[in-house]
Amino acid sequence: MQDFLRQTISDLVAIPSPSGEERGVADLVFAKLRAAGLSPERDADDNVWVEVGPREAKGRLHVNGHMDTVVPVDGWETDPHGPVVKGGRLHGLGASDCKAGLAAMLWLAPRVRPKVRVLFSWTVCEEGIGHAKANGSRAMAAMGGDWAITVEPSCDGSGPRLSIGTQGHVRASVKFAGKAAHSSRPDLGENAVLAAARFCAGLERLNASFPERQLHGGAIARATVAPTIISGGKLSNIIPDSCQVTVSRRLAPGESHDTFRAELEKLLAGERASFEIAGDGPCALVDVHGPLFAAARRAQLEVCGAERTSFQRGRTDAVLFAAAGMDTMTIGPGLSTQCHVANEHVDLAAAEQCTRLLERTINGLGDK
Numbered sequence: 001m002q003d004f005l006r007q008t009i010s011d012l013v014a015i016p017s018p019s020g021e022e023r024g025v026a027d028l029v030f031a032k033l034r035a036a037g038l039s040p041e042r043d044a045d046d047n048v049w050v051e052v053g054p055r056e057a058k059g060r061l062h063v064n065g066h067m068d069t070v071v072p073v074d075g076w077e078t079d080p081h082g083p084v085v086k087g088g089r090l091h092g093l094g095a096s097d098c099k100a101g102l103a104a105m106l107w108l109a110p111r112v113r114p115k116v117r118v119l120f121s122w123t124v125c126e127e128g129i130g131h132a133k134a135n136g137s138r139a140m141a142a143m144g145g146d147w148a149i150t151v152e153p154s155c156d157g158s159g160p161r162l163s164i165g166t167q168g169h170v171r172a173s174v175k176f177a178g179k180a181a182h183s184s185r186p187d188l189g190e191n192a193v194l195a196a197a198r199f200c201a202g203l204e205r206l207n208a209s210f211p212e213r214q215l216h217g218g219a220i221a222r223a224t225v226a227p228t229i230i231s232g233g234k235l236s237n238i239i240p241d242s243c244q245v246t247v248s249r250r251l252a253p254g255e256s257h258d259t260f261r262a263e264l265e266k267l268l269a270g271e272r273a274s275f276e277i278a279g280d281g282p283c284a285l286v287d288v289h290g291p292l293f294a295a296a297r298r299a300q301l302e303v304c305g306a307e308r309t310s311f312q313r314g315r316t317d318a319v320l321f322a323a324a325g326m327d328t329m330t331i332g333p334g335l336s337t338q339c340h341v342a343n344e345h346v347d348l349a350a351a352e353q354c355t356r357l358l359e360r361t362i363n364g365l366g367d368k
Contacts, residue, residue, distance in 0.1 A: 001107060001352050001355060001356075002348055002349070002351075002352045004103075004107055005100070005103050005104065005107065005333075005348060005351050005352060005355065006085065006090060006348055008032075008102075008103035008106055008107075009083070009090055009092075009095060009099055009100050009103045009346065009351075010083035010085075010090065010092070011028060012025060012028065012094065012099040012102055012103060013081060013083040013090075013092030013093060013094055013095055013099055014081055014082070014083060014092075015028060015081075016069075016081050016093075017067050017068050017069055017094070018068060018069060018070070018071055018127075018128070019068040019069075019070075019124070019125045019126070019127045019128030019131065019133075020068070020124070020125060020128065020131035020132070020133050021068075022046050022067040022068050022124045022125075023046050025067040025102070025122075026042065026046035026047075026048050026067060026122065026124075029048045029067070029102065029106065029122045030042055030048050032106050033048070033050050033106070033109060033110075036106075036109065036110035037110060038050045038052070038109060038110055043136075043139070045124055045125075045133045045134070045136060045139075046067075046124055046133075046136075047121065047122070047123045047124055047136035047139060047140070048121070048122045049119060049120060049121040049122070049140065050109055050119075050120050051117060051118065051119045051120075052109060052110075052112065052114070052117075052118050052120070053112075053114040053115070053116055053117045053118045054114075054115070054116075054117070055117070057114075057115065057116045057117045057366070058116075059116040059117065059145075059146045059147070059365075059366065060116060060117045060118075060119060060144065060145035060146055060147075061114070061116050061117070061118045061119070061145065061146065061147045061148070061149065061292075061362065061365055062118075062119050062121065062140060062141070062145050062147070062148040062149070062321060062326065063105060063108070063118060063119070063120045063121070063148075063149050063151065063358075063362065064120075064121045064123060064137055064140060064148060064149070064150050064151065064317060064321070065098050065101040065102045065105055065121075065122060065123070065150065065151040065152075065332075066098060066122075066123050066124070066125075066126030066127065066136075066137070066317065067099075067102060067122050067123065067124055068124055068125055068126055068127045068128065069093050069094035069097070069099075069127060070093075070097075070127050070128070070340050072093055072342075073340065073341065073342050074342065075342030075343065076093075076342045076343060077342075077343055078091055078092075078343070080092060080093035080344075081093060083095070085348070088347060088348055088349055089345040089346065089347055089348065090345060090346050090348055091343060091344065091345040092344065092345075093344055094344070095334070095338070095344050095345050095346040096153045096334030096335045096336075096338035096339065096344055096345065096346045097152065097153055097334055097338065097339040097340065097344070098151055098152050098153060098332060098334055100151075100153075100332070100333040100334045100346040100351050101150075101151025101152065101153075101332045101333055101334060102122055102151070103333075103351075104151060104332075104333050104351065104354065104355040104358060105120050105122065105151060107355055108120070108355065108358060108359055108362065111359070112359060112362045112363055113363055114362050114363055114365065114366070115363070115365065115366030115367070116146075116365055116366045118362060119140070119143065119145065121136070121137070121140040123135070123136030123137045123139075123140060123317070124136040126316075126317055135317065135320070137317035137320045137321070138320055140321075141320045141321045141323070141324040141326070142324065144324070145321070145324070145326050146326060146327065147291075147292040147326055147327045147328070147365065148318065148321035148322075148326045148327075148328040149292075149328070149329060149330065149331055149358070149361070149362075150166075150316050150317055150318045150321070150328070150329075150330045150332065151330070151331065151332040151333070151358070152166075152312070152316045152317075152318075152330050152332045152334070153332045153333070153334030153335055153336045153338065153339060154310060154312075154330050154331055154332045154334075154336060154354070155332070155333060155334060155335050155336065155347065155350045155351070155354055156310075156335065156336055156337070157335075157347075158308070159304055159308075159350050159353055159354075160300070160303075160304060160308070160331065160333075160350065160353055160354040160357050161308045161309060161310040161336075162217075162293075162296050162297070162300055162307070162308065162309050162310070162329060162331060163219075163309070163310050163311065163312050163329060163330035163331065163332075164215060164216055164217070164219055164285065164286045164288065164293070164309050164310070164311055164329055165215070165219075165221070165253065165283055165284055165285035165286060165311050165312065165318075165329070166283060166284050166311070166312040166314065166315060166316045166318045166319060166330060167221065167223070167250045167251055167252055167283045167311075167312065167313055167314065167315060168250070168251035168255070168256075168279070168280060168281055168282045168283040168284075168315060168319050169248065169249070169250055169251070169279050169280060169314075169315035169319075170249050170251060170257055170260050170277055170278065170279030170280075170281070171246060171247065171248055171249070171277070171278055171279050172246070172247040172249065172260065172264060172275050172276065172277050172278075173244060173245075173246055173247075173275060173276050173278075174196075174199065174244065174245045174246075174247060174264070174268070174273055174274075174275040175242065175243075175244050175273060175274050175275070176192040176193075176195045176196050176199070176232070176242065176243045176244070176245070176271065176272065176273045177192060177241065177242060177272040177273070177274075178190040178191055178192030178193075178195065178239070178240055178241040178242060178243070178272070179239070179241055180238055180239055180240070180241040181238075181239040182237065182238070182239070183236070183237045183238060183239055184237075186239050188239075189239035189241070190239070190241070190272070191239050191240060192232055192240045192241055192242050192243040192272075193232045193233060193240045193243045195243065195271050195272070195273065196230060196232060196243040196244075196245050198271070199227075199245060199267055199268065199271065199273070200227045200230070200245065202267040203225055203226065203227055203247065203267065206225055206263060206267070207224055207225045207226060210222055210223040210224065210225075210252075213252055213253065215253070215285075215309075215311050216288045216309060217307060217308070217309035218309065219309045219310050219311040220311060221252045221253055221283070221311045221313070222252060222313065223249075223250055223251060223252040223255060224248075224249070224250045224313070225247060225248070225249045225250070225260075225263070226247070226248050227245050227246070227247055227248075228246050228247065228248045229244075229245070229246035230243065230244070230245050230246075231243065231244050232244065247264075249263075249279075250313065250314075250315070251281075251282055251283050252283060253283055253285050255282065255283070256281070256282050257277055257279070257281065260277060261277060264277075280315065280319045280320060280323065281319060281323055282319070282322075282323075283319065283322075284316075284318040284319045284321070284322035284328045285322075286327055286328060286329040287327050290327050291327075291365060291366070292327045292328075292329060292365060293327075293329065295361050295362075295364040295365040295366075295367065296329060296331060296357075296361045298360075298364055298367075299357050299358075299360035299361040299364055300357055302360055303353060303356050303357045303360060304353065304357065310336070312330060312336070314339070316330060318330055331354065331357060331358055331361065332354065333346065333350065333351035333352075333354035333355055333358075334346050334351075335347060335350070
């Protein structure tokens with residue numbers, strides 16, 4: 001298995017696939033599935049999927065991974081698209097996030113022997129927006145199902161963890177209105193940038209107030225909020241009459257769009273400001289008493305010898321499957337510390353162990 005994973009991850013890393021440009025990876029995935037004797041399907045956006053398992057089975061499990069990557073950041077010591085193996089680690093852009101997961105799925109799809117229907121999907125545009133394609137996981141989730149596993153990174157230096165949830169992500173665009181004046185007489189104007197600054201200071205205080213939340217097995221969730229983009233002013237000698245702030249809000253269990261809306265309304269009380277909120281919605285959290293977690297827990301004890309859980313502070317497409325009514329979790333062979341960083345790598349031994357964990361989880365779902 002490890003030879004397969006090493007070669008397949010290398011092949012995937014060697015194909016650049018920034019969001020919206022996944023066709024080369026989709027070609028490789030589709031060809032490998034066909035070569036394995038399966039009958040994959042593909043749409044115009046380059047999402048690829050294949051369904052396996054008994055046709056008469058009542059339940060459906062989704063296993064999903066995204067084909068796109070972020071663009072390379074500064075600091076790479078090697079070619080981001082030139083896979084290099086050093087000391088049991090494979091280096092390359094997307095190696096952990098999440099081409100190792102894609103490779104694991106390519107190993108699993110022709111080999112699993114599930115008791116339920118399993119829909120494997122390799123999808124586009126998880127990492128970015130602003131292009132013609134939609135996030136392909138939305139189309140997969142719309143097909144319906146009972147459970148979903150995303151193969152985003154969930155390993156650490158000690159091996160695989162069961163990620164029992166992922167925080168939701170919502171964004172706000174906040175617009176401040178002021179009154180223009182000559183900068184020599186700021187008292188005659190109303191400075192929208194100063195209003196935005198007061199707001200940003202309030203966001204910092206709000207973020208500091210969020211507590212850590214203990215979840216099953218010691219996994220920890222913590223909400224966050226931060227201003228991420230600010231724009232305002234026209235010339236250096238004009239008091240700005242407008243300013244816009246983009247805010248990123250990560251939703252912990254029990255929070256929603258309405259939670260964020262109430263926070264914004266409180267922070268903006270007395271300001272000449274308006275806002276719009278967009279995003280996927282609440283976090284995804286597995287039912288720790290349900291069949292999916294039970295199967296994963298049994299599998300982890302068999303493969304790893306101990307139960308180890310985590311909760312992902314970042315957002316993954318698990319939230320889309322959860323919003324479609326599925327019980328979800330994340331089990332992925334990548335390293336959770338290796339997302340969106342220079343010199344990204346995956347530990348091949350951990351990747352192999354995690355792939356076996358996935359195999360036993362999939363095959364064990366539906367056991368009495």
